[in-house]
Amino acid sequence: xxxxxxxxxxxxxxxxxxxxxxxxxxxxxxxxxxxxxxxxxxxxxxxxxxxxxxxxxxxxxxxxxxxxxxxxxxxxxxxxxxxxxxxxxxxxxxxxxxxxxxxxxxxxxxxxxxxxxxxxxxxxxxxxxxxxxxxxxxxxxxxxxxxxxxxxxxxxxxxxxxxxxxxxxxxxxxxxxxxxxxxxxxxxxxxxxxxxxxx
Numbered sequence: 001x002x003x004x005x006x007x008x009x010x011x012x013x014x015x016x017x018x019x020x021x022x023x024x025x026x027x028x029x030x031x032x033x034x035x036x037x038x039x040x041x042x043x044x045x046x047x048x049x050x051x052x053x054x055x056x057x058x059x060x061x062x063x064x065x066x067x068x069x070x071x072x073x074x075x076x077x078x079x080x081x082x083x084x085x086x087x088x089x090x091x092x093x094x095x096x097x098x099x100x101x102x103x104x105x106x107x108x109x110x111x112x113x114x115x116x117x118x119x120x121x122x123x124x125x126x127x128x129x130x131x132x133x134x135x136x137x138x139x140x141x142x143x144x145x146x147x148x149x150x151x152x153x154x155x156x157x158x159x160x161x162x163x164x165x166x167x168x169x170x171x172x173x174x175x176x177x178x179x180x181x182x183x184x185x186x187x188x189x190x191x192x193x194x195x196x197x198x199x
Contacts, residue, residue, distance in 0.1 A: 005181050020127040021181035022134040024081040025171050026163030030063045031086035035129065039162070042125030048114035052097035055118040058148045059089040069147065073159065075138040081171060085161035086131070090144050091115055092154045115157050126162060135160040 002009040004018035040057055048054060060066035062085065070088035071079055082088060093115035096105035108114075123133045139159045150156065168179035 028084040043118040043122040046118040
């Protein structure tokens with residue numbers, strides 16, 4: 001068992017996995033380009049099919065001209081708290097990859113999963129670096145695809161906010177009531193020996 005951040009694991013793991021969570025209360029302080037690049041550097045080392053590295057991170061830092069453009073992609077609920085993020089990032093992945101022995105790119109079955117691995121690496125590095133992330137699908141995906149100049153063959157996976165945690169009292173009352181690390185389903189519901197078991 002491991003205890004951290006009001007959470008407890010069923011089996012021993014590093015505390016980092018329990019310390020990572022997705023707050024909405026952010027301080028609004030700016031993140032330096034160097035600090036942000038450290039997070040992307042961690043994502044760069046994620047595993048991917050044929051080492052295709054299909055992920056692409058398109059970002060805007062608070063205090064730069066593009067921040068409002070990214071903020072306006074979000075639904076109003078997410079805008080209400082993400083306006084205090086230090087950076088907003090759209091994660092996309094290429095549905096095609098180059099493989100040895102093929103002249104032309106071929107479809108990638110795992111591009112979304114590979115992008116998810118990169119996101120996982122990034123968010124753990126963020127926690128190690130004193131930052132936190134919050135992923136969202138509550139945004140205009142078609143608008144993001146068009147306004148951010150993504151080419152055909154890419155899939156917009158998610159948008160996420162990066163920031164330093166603020167006190168939850170900075171949020172509206174209803175949102176503040178939800179501002180806590182979330183629990184997880186039992187391990188037995190996700191790990192099944194031999195065959196799939198519903199439940």
